[in-house]
Amino acid sequence: MLGIMNKRELEPGIFTDLAGRTTYGDYLQLDRLLSAQVPRSQPPHHDELLFIIQHQTSELWMKLLVHELTAVIRYIQADNLEPSFKIFSRVGHIQRMLFEQWSVLETLTPNEYLEFRGALGQASGFQSYQYRALEFLLGHKDEHSLGPFKHMPGVHAQLELFLHSPSVYDEFLRHLARQGHAVPADRVERDWRLPYEKSTGVMEVFRHIYENPEKHWDAYEMCEKLVDVEERFQLWRYRHMMTVMRVIGFKPGTGGSSGVGFLRKALDLRFFPELWDVRTELAPPGSR
Ligand code: HEM
């Protein structure tokens, strides 16, 4: 039954005398969080708050992704894949939210953006260190990505650590080697700072796993989880590029790149190249 007054009475047990207690705002440090949206345009342009919040929420979710993928690496190192599947499912939902969020920023029209773009100076997402951390964790290693962080020793050191360490993919290949798969020796030990180059030996390992999933169920499931992560990462990149195209067209970026042309090239990158190649190589069961 709907109440006539359309009003909800507070229950007498609800705490309202909160002096000296841990409150919602204290726990979440809302004073710090909600005072960190500072428009640079003068007078503040109405749409700059959207621009800032879209970036800040993306960075918060990226922080969680870094945290989750670091945990995945530890599980793989311990040859314990099952718990990482649960983490991958969380990672997938976060990634979906990140690429669906582009529809919010796409309500920013080109003329609105131009009204405050000048206030951004040379700032650009190219300088997002958490995005670089994610790329490194997933295996896209490029020491040149560290360039923009030379003036930030703490960030630079953290990124260097990710650059020097095996990625999720490297750790998975090492796990497969420990399980007795014929992973080439140069994938079990190598200079982890170098970009990953695809190997036919690794492709053959995956071919074997995909042809015999019932024998290697965990590895098979992990392969599919990795493909999920890569596909969603690419969807994010694609939607970023399309948002950029509709907001600034083919103008150069504030970070000094050509803009859309530069972003388009990232769509050809692959974290897990052999997991894509194996799909082309697989033959129907009868013809093997
Ligand atoms: C209207 C909104 C946006 C425009 C016009 C835009 C434009 C650009 C452009 C032109 C680049 C290339 C680098 C440069 O020269 O600046 C870039 C890179 C980048 N942007 Fe954005 N961006 C927008 C929103 C966002 C948002 C919301 C994020 C989320 C964090 C983001 C993250 C990135 C990242 C991570 C890169 C580096 C990509 C790479 O190296 O492949 N951008 N953006």
Ligand SMILES: N[C@@H](CC(=O)c1ccccc1NC=O)C(=O)O
């Ligand atoms: N690169 C963008 C500027 C930009 O998008 C941006 C500026 C400051 C902080 C984050 C940004 N986001 C992504 O690149 C542009 O060329 O307009």
